[in-house]
Amino acid sequence: MFNKRCGLFRPLSKIKDMHKQPLDSYDEIPAEMRSYLRHNGWNFNKKACDLAVHGMKKINPATGKKERIEPMTKEQVEELLSKNGVKLEHNVGYNFVYVCNMGRADYLKSSIPDEQHLALYVKDVIDDPDNEGGNVFRKWYADCVAKGEPVEWEEMI
Numbered sequence: 001m002f003n004k005r006c007g008l009f010r011p012l013s014k015i016k017d018m019h020k021q022p023l024d025s026y027d028e029i030p031a032e033m034r035s036y037l038r039h040n041g042w043n044f045n046k047k048a049c050d051l052a053v054h055g056m057k058k059i060n061p062a063t064g065k066k067e068r069i070e071p072m073t074k075e076q077v078e079e080l081l082s083k084n085g086v087k088l089e090h091n092v093g094y095n096f097v098y099v100c101n102m103g104r105a106d107y108l109k110s111s112i113p114d115e116q117h118l119a120l121y122v123k124d125v126i127d128d129p130d131n132e133g134g135n136v137f138r139k140w141y142a143d144c145v146a147k148g149e150p151v152e153w154e155e156m157i
Helices: 031-040 046-054 074-083 095-106 115-126 135-147
Strands: 057-059 066-068
Touching (some): 057 095, 095 115
Antiparallel strands (some): 057 066
16 A cells, blocks of 8 residues: 555555665765765764864863863773673774763763773663664764864765
């Protein structure tokens, strides 16, 4: 039966189980961004992760001022996860490195009390069934757009 709501010949009950196409799929995007996505999808590669993590800051509780974090490398994050017995099932590229550094900048010593819980946070975000398909990268990109920060796509290719 033809479903007028979605234009498909399928019962409406079956449509909810289909993988949904992101709404921004039809946006016009710069050639450099298209090239990046062609090679990496909506995931962090090393250059994109380094660029995103480089600008991360946290509030110094002693001064109340923002300070840059010292980013963790891929190897350091892998060591942190291994040391805490955490295995990721759905990581792509450098997504887990970005998530770990974001967790350190925004939540460590607050809602994430220590590095063991930071490792568990990385697993929770990366292996979240509602977070598949590059949502970590998409969220970072949406933050850049919302803050009016241009993304230098050619630097990340």
